[in-house]
Amino acid sequence: MTKNILVLAGDFVEDYEIMVPFQSLLLLGFQVHVVCPDKKSGDKVKTAIHDFEGDQTYTEKPGHNFQLNYTFDEVKPENYHGLVLPGGRAPEYLRLNEKVLQVTKHFVDAKKPILSICHGIQILTALKGSITGHNVTAYYACQTEVELAGGKYQSVAADQAVTDHNIVSTPAWPGHQESIKAFAALLGVKITHS
Structure with a gap:
């Protein structure tokens, strides 16, 4: 049986944080639906490229346009086995959307696998109790939000x-190798190296 993965996106989602998980999960045989509130299948979201160039925080450059392959209003969270929350600037406003929170709550309550990348944690911190007592990481500037939401922030590379x-x-897109491997494992995929 093919497992279905839902990715919640919005304009100025981080380019690598949507592109790489989407392509990797397809490669592993999952059906992946990428959606955005107020947009439908075939519409596009703009992405932003965040890079680490020695400044006090990341720099931001225009990314690619990412074409959505499913319509947000048609999402039935019970039909999905896992949820991906990419970062960028999108989570800061997606967390204000009540349906985004309702969809996310389904995965939290059902204890289905969730992959949170960088600022993606902001959607979970907006959902009361979703990370309480959990060890989580995110971009370092989200530490205060994690702690205020009851999570235990882990400072990792x-x-x-x-x-x-x-x-x-x-914490960011450089962690894709470890995070996608761990997410896939929660979904029942074992990745080995020869």
């Missing part, structure tokens, strides 16, 4: 990931 129960989190 950008190329690492933290797994606690059903939530896999990583």
